[in-house]
Amino acid sequence: MSDQRTDERAQPPCPRTRSLIDRLVAERVTADDRSHASTCPSCGPLLLRAIRFDDELRRTAEGMVAERMPYGVLDPALAPRLAADLPTVRRAAPGLASLFAAIAIVVVAMTVALAPGSLGGGTHPPASQQVAGPLFRPSADIFRSVRAKDYSCIPGHSLPTSGPSAQPGEREGGICLTPKEIENANASIIPIENGDGQVVQVTIKGSLWGTETLTSRAELATVMGSLTTESIADPGRAADAGAFVQRALPELRVLPAGDNVQILFGDLRVSLLRYPGGSYILVLGPASKL
Amino acid sequence: MEAIEPGLVQVTRRSDVDLDSAFASARPRLIRIAASLVGVDGAEDVVQDTYITARARIGQLRDPAAIEAWLARIAVHRSFRIKRRGKRLQELLQAVPLPRWTPPPVGRLELHELVEALPARERAVVVLQHGYGYSLAEVAELVGISHANARKISSRTRARLLRAWLEAEA
Numbered sequence: 001m002s003d004q005r006t007d008e009r010a011q012p013p014c015p016r017t018r019s020l021i022d023r024l025v026a027e028r029v030t031a032d033d034r035s036h037a038s039t040c041p042s043c044g045p046l047l048l049r050a051i052r053f054d055d056e057l058r059r060t061a062e063g064m065v066a067e068r069m070p071y072g073v074l075d076p077a078l079a080p081r082l083a084a085d086l087p088t089v090r091r092a093a094p095g096l097a098s099l100f101a102a103i104a105i106v107v108v109a110m111t112v113a114l115a116p117g118s119l120g121g122g123t124h125p126p127a128s129q130q131v132a133g134p135l136f137r138p139s140a141d142i143f144r145s146v147r148a149k150d151y152s153c154i155p156g157h158s159l160p161t162s163g164p165s166a167q168p169g170e171r172e173g174g175i176c177l178t179p180k181e182i183e184n185a186n187a188s189i190i191p192i193e194n195g196d197g198q199v200v201q202v203t204i205k206g207s208l209w210g211t212e213t214l215t216s217r218a219e220l221a222t223v224m225g226s227l228t229t230e231s232i233a234d235p236g237r238a239a240d241a242g243a244f245v246q247r248a249l250p251e252l253r254v255l256p257a258g259d260n261v262q263i264l265f266g267d268l269r270v271s272l273l274r275y276p277g278g279s280y281i282l283v284l285g286p287a288s289k290l
Numbered sequence: 291m292e293a294i295e296p297g298l299v300q301v302t303r304r305s306d307v308d309l310d311s312a313f314a315s316a317r318p319r320l321i322r323i324a325a326s327l328v329g330v331d332g333a334e335d336v337v338q339d340t341y342i343t344a345r346a347r348i349g350q351l352r353d354p355a356a357i358e359a360w361l362a363r364i365a366v367h368r369s370f371r372i373k374r375r376g377k378r379l380q381e382l383l384q385a386v387p388l389p390r391w392t393p394p395p396v397g398r399l400e401l402h403e404l405v406e407a408l409p410a411r412e413r414a415v416v417v418l419q420h421g422y423g424y425s426l427a428e429v430a431e432l433v434g435i436s437h438a439n440a441r442k443i444s445s446r447t448r449a450r451l452l453r454a455w456l457e458a459e460a
Contacts, residue, residue, distance in 0.1 A: 017460050025453045042460065049459050053452050060401045061421030067322030072359040073366070074428055184423070211423045255355040 014042035024050040071212050071278040072254025135268055135286060136199035137233050139173030139191045145230045146189065150179040156190065170194055170201075178223060184208055184216035189227045202231040204282040206249075212278055214250075221249035224282055228270070231284055237265050245282060248272055252280075309348050312357045313341055319358070320365045326421065327369035327414040329406060339368040363432065370414045370433035404454050412447040419444055 156172025
């Protein structure tokens with residue numbers, strides 16, 4: 001075998017090989033080069049090797065990675081914050097303080113609702129205020145929309161009827177997962193229905209895997225923002241809430257206890273939490289259900 | 291004045307961060323990150339540099355909870371710059387009769403041997419871009435150089451590796 005290889009390599013070199021290498025490196029290979037390489041035993045393998053190069057380089061470099069970067073290595077928390085103008089309540093971890101904060105939000109929301117115009121020219125357009133009718137689109141409509149984007153959906157499960165997380169009478173309307181082509185990220189949407197089949201809450205989960213890049217986080221923000229928009233019945237509020245999620249998600253910090261943000265759009269509550277491991281959970285629900 | 295680690299706002303001193311224990315717990319991870327970027331031989335130096343830099347700049351750490359990511363980012367930054375010290379050291383060693391590093395012999399070389407033989411700066415860019423999957427803009431941000439400079443290093447290194455890889459075959 002080695003003799004055979006020696007024989008192959010002992011063939012007289014082609015006088016065009018050197019210039020072919022120059023053109024391959026400069027990415028200026030001509031049709032004549034290709035035609036010559038198809039019959040030349042010296043230049044043919046070189047051309048094939050050059051075609052394989054980028055894949056080989058990626059595989060080689062991946063093989064040299066001995067440790068993933070910690071989540072947040074490109075985080076805005078390591079650079080000047082951009083979120084200062086967000087109309088949000090923020091806390092480092094869920095706890096008692098969050099309950100008081102949430103109550104405060106409800107009180108402010110009720111004040112806004114009872115005295116329309118008192119905060120005229122406020123943060124949100126009129127579409128974000130009280131809207132008659134259901135908060136969310138029916139599960140079937142949500143599923144139809146996301147299936148059109150190649151999401152895969154499976155039936156949901158009943159929710160616990162006892163214990164600390166009991167939600168008697170409520171069930172998951174289904175679970176839809178993002179298509180595989182989203183780079184380094186995936187997301188799922190779970191509408192929660194009451195006994196009448198009406199959607200009363202929507203949970204959207206997102207995860208990053210592999211290297212967390214700004215691109216993958218921005219993509220996840222876009223996906224979760226779009227799922228938010230698909231879930232909400234009122235188009236104006238849907239657009240506002242979707243845009244908020246898209247903007248707020250990349251700004252959540254990496255903290256050992258997680259980070260989160262909440263906002264009310266009239267009687268719709270949007271809660272977005274970042275877990276330390278790089279996953280996100282977004283809960284859309286009525287402001288009254290805290 | 292070189293661009294420096296992520297950082298942040300000017301604070302003269304902060305007492306709410308226990309750098310030593312945070313560093314001790316992050317150290318094994320930092321070693322592996324540095325080894326990925328500059329190789330095992332240089333990793334210890336990078337991590338040592340990381341500690342010295344972190345100690346000097348702890349006042350700039352804006353979010354104490356993000357200290358591990360901050361340390362990792364400093365380690366990446368130092369990995370990219372370790373060559374400078376290596377070059378200075380080489381200059382100092384010129385007069386000393388020590389066995390010198392010689393480039394790997396040409397012929398049937400595997401690509402990983404060529405990447406490992408790259409100077410630290412080029413190797414760090416290759417591993418960050420192709421191994422970790424960061425975009426060139428992100429690589430530039432991590433190592434503290436301009437996007438244009440990162441693009442130049444990346445394309446020059448790619449051309450250099452491709453040529454060596456093809457010549458090894460020819």
